[in-house]
Amino acid sequence: MNFNQADKVQEYSLNGVPVGILVVNGNDRTCIPLVAGNTDYQAYLKWVAEGNTPLPAENE
């Protein structure tokens, strides 16, 4: 997943519990679990480590 092309990257919660990372890219909405072995989550952590900052968390 290419985070640098995303319109929006933010952590999100459901019922007050953090459940994932939402990446909006054009007409695509990708929901990424907070699971270490998921390669999209690994890409998100790398994106943050490179100095990028997600938008403020959203709660449903």
Place this chain on the structure above:
Amino acid sequence: MPYGNINVDTVTTTTPGGILGGGNASLMKNRIINGAMVIDQRNAGASVTPTSGSYTLDRWYFSLAQTSKLTTQQNAGSVTPPIGFTNYLGITSQSSYTVGTNEFYSIVQTIEGYNIADLGWGTANAKTITVSFWVQSSLTGTFGGCLNNGGSRSYPFTYTISSANTWEQKSVTIAGDTSGTWGTTTGIGVQIWFNLGCGSTYSGTAGAWASANKVAPTGAVSVVGTSGATFYLTGVQFEIGSSATGFEYRIYGTELANCQRYYWKKAGQYPSANTTVGAGMLYSANDARACLANPVPMRIAPAITFSGSGFGFERPNTFLGTIGSPAAANYSPEASLIYSGSGTSSGTAGDATFWYITDNTSYIAVNSEL
């Protein structure tokens, strides 16, 4: 009634000239998934310009220093596949590009650790394997590839294409690696890289294991170096043993399920029908929640992409409400919760609902690739 004991050392068949199991019959002999290049869930045979890390045909992804140097398509160029095959992975170079020192261009498959755990790599009992494949290129010469454990151990290898635009079957036998760390569970097991162009930093000596992150042999032909050059690949097999045996064909449904452990896609089929996604309930007046069940247990909890705007739900006495902001939660390898976030229709909390895809361009993609 007892008949006594029978001691059997060998079971033979009455088939003339044959011994059961003496041919190529075995289960999961081939550790490559979609080696016959049959399954293309993402692109359904369309040509694409891949970005680095993107998958095209199932289980095969591109690792690229730059985008736009090549295109790929199932059965690109519409040549006749080798006998016994109906599909191949086709790559076409889009320019005459000189690969930079730190660059590489490759098509790769990562085999999950569970599927190579019996090889014993990283131990004194490491088993020898043989990689075989059919390849055709508009170029000739010494091509290359590499086995890699994900970054710290690698084995570059070469093979020769003698005749341009002609299918040739190649095999490479490699003594198992007795060093390094090789994954044996849900992470990376072995990566097999087919080189399309590589600079010196990631090129290494062919025919030897090295404690280095190499992805190609030194001096191999660069496909991206010639505009319009083609590279076609099929019948890829990775098997235990010191010689190549016949390709292990798999039942289509079995191979599709093998692919779906890593990726699956539910596409809209409207107007023939709304596509059923899952059943659930209204959590609140306009928040439709449902279960998205995976067709097979996936490698790990997947990421879920909702592409397009054609998502809706059905509830009692109202056919469809629009799902405004689809999202997922409670992920697991078996199933996840999907919810609407917001909608334009309202109902009563607790109403039963169905999720649908309501057009023929939207889809849900579920991804746990390595």
